[in-house]
Amino acid sequence: MEKFVYTSIVFFTAVILTLYVYLLVEKMLEAIKSKIREVNEDAVFKLIDEIILKLEEESLKDEDVIKIKEVIKSGIKRELVEERLIYYFMIYSGDIIKKLTKLVEEVGLVDFEIRNLKSDNLYIVSLAARRLGEFRSKKAIEPLLKALNINSNDVKYNVLLALSKIGDEDAFIEAFEKLEDKILLSERSLIEIIDDFEGDKIKVYKRMFNSNNSFLASVFMKSAANYMDVSLSDIVANFLKDPNKEKRIAAIKFIGNLSDVRYLDDIIERLQDEDWEVRAVAAKVLERFQDERAVMPLVKALSDKVWFVRYNAASSLIKIPKGIDAIDIVMQGNDKFAKDIILYAVQNIELLEVTEDNREKIKEIIKKYKR
Amino acid sequence: MEILKDIILKFNLFVIYYVVAINFIYFVQLILSALSLYGYIRKVRYSDYQNYTTSYNMVPVSILVPAHNEEETIVDNVRNLLYINYPEFEIIVINDGSKDNTLKKLIDAFSLKKIDQPVRYLIKTKNIKGIYKNVDIPNLVVVDKENGGKADALNAGINVSRYPIFVSIDADSILESDSLVRVIMPFIEDKETVAVGGIVRIANGSFIKRGLIKKVELPKNRIAMFQIVEYLRAFLTGRMGWDALNSLLIVSGAFGAFKKDVAVEIGGYANGTVGEDMEIIVRIHKHMRKHKKRYKIKFIPDPVCWTQAPESLKDLRSQRRRWQIGLMDSLFKHKDMLFNPKYGIIGLYAYPYFLFFEMLGPIIEIIGYIFVPLSYVFGILNLKYFTLFLIASILYGIILSIGAILLEEYTFNKYPSLRQVMKLTLYAIFENFGYRQLTSLYRFEGIFKYRKLKHNWGKIKRVGFTKSA
Structure with missing residues (x-):
């Protein structure tokens, strides 16, 4: 037992000392690396900057490739070269990117x-x-x-x-x-x-919309909704009634983002969807169409059993022409759910999103209701 | 008398094995943490989190700030939160029946007005008296409710929140501007992530202006200094180690993020407990494993959340008692998990560890302090062995603390000067002579006051952050 205790004391002390020595060595190595980096940074960056400047006007020269190859023999300098080149890849766009790619290929950084x-x-x-x-x-x-x-x-x-x-x-x-x-x-x-x-996003979208994996197909559709290319509308519209919920949601978002009125009726129809998430998204995107045809279906959605659907419907109504008039009628009616959600939406919507005219109307309606 | 002697001898032998076992576990955790931290630091080099600070693909987040008598810090805290670098978020401050001017200060500082907002009671809570907003600060919501405790306040926040992920933070916490993106990234990177905890650092001594950490400094207050070492050990070695084993049992209430649907599924935070932060995590483990769902609970070691540590013994005592009670409460509520293979590593390793070492540790330690002199009186104490054993265990304690300090130095290096490292090291040594025993005593007291104090908010005295320097 005594031997065990002695051994452990020696062991723990050794570990503490080792840790400290390790810290010291690490800090020293770090300082040395940082010093080498500091010493070389200006020269390496200057070299790269000059080469890139030339690349803007002319094609890649062999002598520049040789110069960089020589520099990147050292690990620290190679890091600096990569860092600087990536900086240029990030700030440039257009044809010069191809020249930069050729440069990194020829100096061997791609292979590395x-x-x-x-x-x-x-x-x-x-x-x-x-x-x-x-x-x-x-x-x-x-x-x-x-x-x-x-x-x-x-x-x-x-x-x-x-x-x-x-x-x-x-x-x-x-x-x-x-x-x-x-x-x-x-x-x-x-x-x-x-x-x-x-690359060519349209090509990728068209292929992936039909992926056997519903999750992936819907993800690509949601990305396409951000891309907003009208040439995809007809294809995406086919998914508005897809058996897969995620695909239906993605398709609604896509059509909604483009406000493609050809499919307005299809979106309105989705307010009756069996899945509440689909109904909620449909209620939300209808605002973008700014079309009076959506008003009555949205009023009906104010009584949906799911809160999110009701909230999105109320928000959309506030922003749609004639929607305010419909709200006025609802506020005088007996549907407590609908009135509650309108009150909430009115107080939560950023007023900047609402037209001046509608803003005044809303205030009047609320005043009238409170009276 | 012989029976007593026999008991003392057996207990002494038990203590030896106990100390060896706990130190072995700590040591393994230290190694695991070092490896995980190394990986994390490497990962930061290619992490995409900066891109996500402006991406509309980032998940919108609700930040829940439960507040009970927080008039000193609440306004600064909310201001700090409004500065956060994140694409879409809402801040929900829940005033849990404060008796001071918490609500009034918020209303005045942010020109809030009461609004008519229906609340969906996804989780049952005490009555919400009012919801306040200012249309010019659309992402700030203040909920005024009847007093129901921290868990109830958080549940009310969940009910009012709009977004799929919520982050709970303490009203006295300060977040760094990128904190939110960092804590949300695990949800983006891995769809199985259901909860993420962030590291909590001590802000005492640091220079804070307008709710932002301007300069990290070590505090002059000794109690706070000891806690800095403790926090480094607890987070950088403890939680990081548990994370490496995918068996985190606690995400700090001061800064944690959760998937709302999972929190709602398990019924939200448990009322009537002071350890709601541990309790919710244990229940998530239990629920997910019971229903055989794949999930991950992660810990991120970036120094992202700063909090005020108690600076007086009175506050420290109250805090440690509360922690102990919270721990006991969670463990008692889920005792069916103990050694239950159905719960995998949680039931077979994490739960027993917390039970035998974290919960019972103070009892064994305090009994040890009684039995050592008794052993001496009975002449059964081998003084030489005892001294050697004491030195070995103290050295082990020191090595773990120093290990944590060194991990901090290698990785985040928030205390870069040699003077700071030396000061931390000294406190890592001195904490073994008085401070550690004191905290054990407070935890021991917590065990005995379990029934009496388990519903308490357990506040510590706050000073306004603007006064910190």
């Missing part, structure tokens, strides 16, 4: 990051994917698709984001099809990735 995709360290893989996306090199497509097999949410997210930036339609679709049921990413992160896609 592709090699990192094979690392056992998932953080290195994720970072490599992220950078390959910034570089927008098609050379990276195959290795990125392979990296999708790695069982890590972070890796998958960064690979999808990279493919989205590279903008190759077939590869992007293949990536999603490959994921299918293995997607743990949230709907919103997937929409963010799709929204960022830099």
Whole structure:
């Protein structure tokens, strides 16, 4: 026992000392790295800035490639080069991006990051994917698709984001099809990735709307609702009566965002949908059409059994021409549910969203009601 | 007499095994935390959270701020929250029957007006007396309700909230501008996430202006200093370690985010408990595992939420008693989880750990303080062994605290100067000589006052944040 206690005391003391030594060494290494970085930063950034400036006017020169290749032999300098180049990838758009991509391919940075995709360290893989996306090199497509097999949410997210930036339609679709049921990413992160896609979005949307995976199809439709391209309306409208709830919601959002009046009646019909989420979205988007035909169906929706549907209907009515007149009638009626929700909506809607005329009318109605 | 001697001997032997076991667990947690933190820091390099601060794809969030007699800090706190960098959010302050001027201060500071808002009672709560808004600050809602306790206030906030995720924070907490995005990111990254806890740091001593942390400093107050070391240990090694095992049993009430539908499904926060933050997490585990649903409860180690620590022994005593009572309450309510394989790692490891080491720890420690002199009197104490054992266990305590300090230095480095590291280290050593025993005593007292105090809000004395420096 005595031996055990002595050993543990020595062990704990050694661990404490080791931790401190480790901290000291780490801090020193960090300071050295930071110093080297500081010393080299100006020169490296200057070199890159000059090369990029030339690239704006002319094509890539071999001598510049050689200069950068020489610099990136050092790990710290390579980090600086990548950092600066990514900065330019982020601030530039248009043809110069292609020249930048050619530059990173020729100096070997794309190959370097592709090699990192094979690392056992998932953080290195994720970072490599992220950078390959910034570089927008098609050379990276195959290795990125392979990296999708790695069982890590972070890796998958960064690979999808990279493919989205590279903008190759077939590869992007293949990536999603490959994921299918293995997607743990949230709907919103997937929409963010799709929204960022830099290739032909219409082509991708058309293919993915018909995906066998209803979840994915609805996610692409929701992204399309943000993209707002009228050429997709006819295809999306077919999903307004789809058996899948998510697809119906996505289709309503899409049509609503475009305010495509050809489908107004179909949206109004969705106020009778069996799923309350669908009814709520329909009630909400009807405001965008600014069409009197929606008024009476919305008044009816004020008595829906679900609060969200009632609230969205009331909000839409306040913003639709003639909607205010309908509200006046409801407020004089006996439907307590409808009156409650209108009062709530009136006090919660940002008045900036309501026209001056309607604002005055609302005040009058509430005054009259309170009397 | 021989029987007593025998009991003392057996207890002493038990204590040795107990201390070895608990320290072994802590040590493993420290290692797991170090690995997780390393991963987290690496991940920050490619994290997309900055993009999401402006993205319309970010989930809208309701921030719930339960307030009970918080007139000193509430206005600053709400101002701070209004500055938060997040695309779409609402702040819901729930005045839980305050007897001071909490409501009036809010109404005056933000020119609020009472509105007619029907409330959907998804969760049953005490009566809501009024809801206040200002159309020029559309994302601020103040709910005035009858006193029902913190859990009831949070439930009222859930009922009034509009968004699919809510974040509960204490009325005395200060959030950093990116806090919300960081705590919501796990929901974006993984759809199985149902709750996320953030790290809570101590703001005492730091320079705060208009509800924002301007400069992080260590406090001059010794009690607060000890708590800084304690918090670093509890969050950076404790919770990070539990997170690595996917078995977090607590998300701090000072800053936690939840999926609203899951919270509603389990009936919201449990009334009549002071440990509502632990209770809700235990129930989520239980519910999800019982219904075989896949889920994750995550912890993010970024220093995102700052809070005031008690600076007097009186407040510290009240706080520790409350924590102990909250812990006991949750454990008693869910005793069917103990060693129940149906609840996986929660029933087989996390629950027993909290029961045997966190809940019963103070009792064993205090009995130990009684039995050691008794052993000496009976002549059964081997002084040499005892001294060696004491040194070993104190060293173990120190190593864990220092480990947490070092983890902080490696990762977030909020206390970068050598002077600060040395001060923290000294307090990590000195806490073993008096402070730790005192907190154990307070927790021990909590055990005995369990019945009497389990419905108490248990306030500590606040000072206005603008006075901190």
